[in-house]
Amino acid sequence: MIYLTRRERFCAAHRMFREDWPDDKNKKVFGKCSNPNWHGHNYILWVTVKGNVSDEHGFVVNINTLKLIIQERIIEKLDHKNINLDVDFMKGKIATTENLAVAIWNELKPHIEIDGALLHCIKIAETENNSIEYYG
Amino acid sequence: MIYLTRRERFCAAHRMFREDWPDDKNKKVFGKCSNPNWHGHNYILWVTVKGNVSDEHGFVVNINTLKLIIQERIIEKLDHKNINLDVDFMKGKIATTENLAVAIWNELKPHIEIDGALLHCIKIAETENNSIEYYG
Amino acid sequence: MIYLTRRERFCAAHRMFREDWPDDKNKKVFGKCSNPNWHGHNYILWVTVKGNVSDEHGFVVNINTLKLIIQERIIEKLDHKNINLDVDFMKGKIATTENLAVAIWNELKPHIEIDGALLHCIKIAETENNSIEYYG
Amino acid sequence: MIYLTRRERFCAAHRMFREDWPDDKNKKVFGKCSNPNWHGHNYILWVTVKGNVSDEHGFVVNINTLKLIIQERIIEKLDHKNINLDVDFMKGKIATTENLAVAIWNELKPHIEIDGALLHCIKIAETENNSIEYYG
Amino acid sequence: MIYLTRRERFCAAHRMFREDWPDDKNKKVFGKCSNPNWHGHNYILWVTVKGNVSDEHGFVVNINTLKLIIQERIIEKLDHKNINLDVDFMKGKIATTENLAVAIWNELKPHIEIDGALLHCIKIAETENNSIEYYG
Amino acid sequence: MIYLTRRERFCAAHRMFREDWPDDKNKKVFGKCSNPNWHGHNYILWVTVKGNVSDEHGFVVNINTLKLIIQERIIEKLDHKNINLDVDFMKGKIATTENLAVAIWNELKPHIEIDGALLHCIKIAETENNSIEYYG
Numbered sequence: 001m002i003y004l005t006r007r008e009r010f011c012a013a014h015r016m017f018r019e020d021w022p023d024d025k026n027k028k029v030f031g032k033c034s035n036p037n038w039h040g041h042n043y044i045l046w047v048t049v050k051g052n053v054s055d056e057h058g059f060v061v062n063i064n065t066l067k068l069i070i071q072e073r074i075i076e077k078l079d080h081k082n083i084n085l086d087v088d089f090m091k092g093k094i095a096t097t098e099n100l101a102v103a104i105w106n107e108l109k110p111h112i113e114i115d116g117a118l119l120h121c122i123k124i125a126e127t128e129n130n131s132i133e134y135y136g
Numbered sequence: 137m138i139y140l141t142r143r144e145r146f147c148a149a150h151r152m153f154r155e156d157w158p159d160d161k162n163k164k165v166f167g168k169c170s171n172p173n174w175h176g177h178n179y180i181l182w183v184t185v186k187g188n189v190s191d192e193h194g195f196v197v198n199i200n201t202l203k204l205i206i207q208e209r210i211i212e213k214l215d216h217k218n219i220n221l222d223v224d225f226m227k228g229k230i231a232t233t234e235n236l237a238v239a240i241w242n243e244l245k246p247h248i249e250i251d252g253a254l255l256h257c258i259k260i261a262e263t264e265n266n267s268i269e270y271y272g
Numbered sequence: 273m274i275y276l277t278r279r280e281r282f283c284a285a286h287r288m289f290r291e292d293w294p295d296d297k298n299k300k301v302f303g304k305c306s307n308p309n310w311h312g313h314n315y316i317l318w319v320t321v322k323g324n325v326s327d328e329h330g331f332v333v334n335i336n337t338l339k340l341i342i343q344e345r346i347i348e349k350l351d352h353k354n355i356n357l358d359v360d361f362m363k364g365k366i367a368t369t370e371n372l373a374v375a376i377w378n379e380l381k382p383h384i385e386i387d388g389a390l391l392h393c394i395k396i397a398e399t400e401n402n403s404i405e406y407y408g
Numbered sequence: 409m410i411y412l413t414r415r416e417r418f419c420a421a422h423r424m425f426r427e428d429w430p431d432d433k434n435k436k437v438f439g440k441c442s443n444p445n446w447h448g449h450n451y452i453l454w455v456t457v458k459g460n461v462s463d464e465h466g467f468v469v470n471i472n473t474l475k476l477i478i479q480e481r482i483i484e485k486l487d488h489k490n491i492n493l494d495v496d497f498m499k500g501k502i503a504t505t506e507n508l509a510v511a512i513w514n515e516l517k518p519h520i521e522i523d524g525a526l527l528h529c530i531k532i533a534e535t536e537n538n539s540i541e542y543y544g
Numbered sequence: 545m546i547y548l549t550r551r552e553r554f555c556a557a558h559r560m561f562r563e564d565w566p567d568d569k570n571k572k573v574f575g576k577c578s579n580p581n582w583h584g585h586n587y588i589l590w591v592t593v594k595g596n597v598s599d600e601h602g603f604v605v606n607i608n609t610l611k612l613i614i615q616e617r618i619i620e621k622l623d624h625k626n627i628n629l630d631v632d633f634m635k636g637k638i639a640t641t642e643n644l645a646v647a648i649w650n651e652l653k654p655h656i657e658i659d660g661a662l663l664h665c666i667k668i669a670e671t672e673n674n675s676i677e678y679y680g
Numbered sequence: 681m682i683y684l685t686r687r688e689r690f691c692a693a694h695r696m697f698r699e700d701w702p703d704d705k706n707k708k709v710f711g712k713c714s715n716p717n718w719h720g721h722n723y724i725l726w727v728t729v730k731g732n733v734s735d736e737h738g739f740v741v742n743i744n745t746l747k748l749i750i751q752e753r754i755i756e757k758l759d760h761k762n763i764n765l766d767v768d769f770m771k772g773k774i775a776t777t778e779n780l781a782v783a784i785w786n787e788l789k790p791h792i793e794i795d796g797a798l799l800h801c802i803k804i805a806e807t808e809n810n811s812i813e814y815y816g
Contacts, residue, residue, distance in 0.1 A: 002509065013175050037222050042178040132277075139814070195778060234548070305760060307762075358717050642739060
């Protein structure tokens with residue numbers, strides 16, 4: 001079993017808040033992350049798949065195919081977008097990195113498990129100090 | 137003459153566009169950076185001052201003082217904010233990194249030139265691939 | 273189950289040696305790390321906690337609370353200090369990164385497991401080439 | 409149980425292709441990685457061993473010993489070399505990072521498990537975006 | 545005057561040697577960099593242009609245009625190639641980073657000075673420890 | 681004129697204080713950097729030399745020669761040492777990064793200007809946020 005990780009990046013705006021909470025409660029729970037006019041990040045995404053090494057070509061999966069799937073399913077929907085307003089798979093969810101990691105897992109899983117490989121981990125760094133990992 | 141550089145970071149949303157241009161012209165000139173619902177970045181800011189090393193304490197300037205000035209004048213106004221909507225010194229300007237670097241220079245210059253040091257350079261990285269430097 | 277990692281940094285002096293060994297044995301076992309007048313590092317610390325994502329706020333734990341606990345329990349005791357001489361939870365231990373990781377785990381565990389989250393990993397990088405992980 | 413990771417680097421040329429495939433099939437499967445005149449990378453290698461912390465010296469293993477073993481068994485054979493042509497333990501294998509990680513595991517395992525420690529992981533980054541992990 | 549820097553990357557093989565020197569002289573002058581079967585690097589290239597900020601759009605130059613010029617003129621010719629054998633603008637030159645920086649300057653200068661901007665610097669990092677800058 | 685930069689690293693302890701000042705004045709001016717039991721850093725040093733590219737071998741200077749000079753004159757004296765107590769060229773100076781950069785310049789200049797190259801810049805990063813440059 002070999003683990004292959006592809007790093008991708010996207011720049012997006014977001015805001016953490018609940019519509020059903022008053023402003024002061026949002027402020028108390030989410031702090032400056034709930035500022036009303038949005039803020040944003042250079043998110044870094046690591047997608048890890050696992051599988052056997054093919055005797056034929058020596059890959060777990062072809063990384064170019066993997067890259068295209070991540071680009072089409074995830075990066076094009078998130079890059080230079082507003083996570084709260086523009087991203088179909090985040091609709092109705094609080095825009096935390098935790099929820100984003102789970103949503104990206106669910107988006108990718110049906111499409112990325114090619115050539116017998118399995119999705120193993122979604123890791124997202126929101127800043128150089130804060131990151132999230134999800135293993136399904 | 138010694139050059140001292142302090143790195144700081146801020147996470148902000150922005151959008152590049154001109155109100156007096158139609159949407160298609162904004163799209164043509166600014167591309168995905170003009171998406172209407174904002175996007176954002178983890179901006180990295182490097183402030184460089186230059187001066188003589190003090191015989192008394194061996195510093196160009198006290199870096200804790202420098203840090204507080206940058207925090208108060210720049211980071212508190214930009215971090216977790218929308219550059220187009222929330223930042224007084226960017227009002228009426230297109231929110232490019234070029235304009236941001238010049239505006240930060242103008243904001244900092246009257247306050248940061250302590251102990252005989254001079255402001256030398258404002259450098260901002262918007263992504264790991266794109267950065268701007270301004271020397272006044 | 274989601275894993276949340278917070279990165280923190282501290283700058284500290286240390287020296288690896290045993291008082292009950294002669295100098296030449298300390299030199300043989302610990303090499304230049306046993307130099308008598310200390311040396312130091314910019315240590316990087318990653319604290320990983322794991323737990324379920326709250327439906328209420330979309331977090332595993334509030335990262336600001338996590339940050340404050342790590343600051344108060346660990347960083348304030350280590351940053352700009354001498355690990356051998358100044359740090360209560362390292363007293364009587366050889367100041368290796370291995371022992372430091374275990375000690376930080378023991379210091380943090382009773383305080384950091386808030387909101388149902390569990391401490392998962394303490395990782396410390398001593399240099400860009402050497403790092404230690406401890407999972408309890 | 410503590411995990412200790414040592415980072416090393418090597419600069420090498422390689423090419424992905426099969427001699428028993430025609431050029432167009434190599435091109436289709438391996439893309440630009442099959443270009444006939446080679447290309448190369450600054451590979452980063454992380455070797456992780458695991459074991460108990462010694463009461464005597466506070467290490468899992470002495471990192472200087474570990475470093476020498478990795479240098480002698482791996483880095484000297486790969487650094488400034490051609491992976492396809494110069495490296496005995498890669499002869500007859502397609503020069504993918506997957507195959508390289510498995511081969512390095514097999515080379516190191518008999519020599520690196522000193523002081524009761526076990527080899528835990530070989531991680532190789534080929535570029536800043538692509539990496540492989542192997543756990544045996 | 546504002547300075548805008550774009551970072552790009554390319555993975556290439558090379559070898560330092562002179563055909564008119566015997567092997568032992570090449571070995572003496574160039575060391576392991578003259579190994580006959582090539583080695584390679586993940587080169588990082590920073591292209592800096594300087595100019596005035598446009599009142600119309602707030603840019604020095606449009607970074608997407610800049611990116612396309614660097615891609616077409618430089619990256620496509622170097623990435624996944626052999627610098628000694630495949631790159632027209634390096635023919636007949638020793639494949640040092642110094643010569644590469646000068647050659648890239650000469651390749652880019654006639655094409656990259658758009659919108660009144662001037663080419664300011666070509667910087668290339670061959671490894672994380674060695675880099676070259678050329679200002680024309 | 682080409683600029684060549686070599687990066688080196690050293691891990692050292694230091695403390696900022698003046699013996700002729702009382703403790704409270706040292707504390708007021710130098711803050712936690714004056715803690716009596718020392719602290720330390722992973723210092724990063726960049727040495728830049730400038731010169732013409734040799735037609736004979738395509739280098740400004742041979743980087744292996746440069747590396748050896750920096751190792752012998754600087755790194756061996758600073759690495760795993762106490763800057764205040766162990767380093768001859770820092771005796772009697774306050775151990776700030778500013779003073780260290782000037783002292784390293786003075787140590788290297790007579791030895792590093794080989795093959796017609798000139799010393800151009802000494803840059804030292806004390807932490808990921810603070811750095812100093814000196815151009816003589």
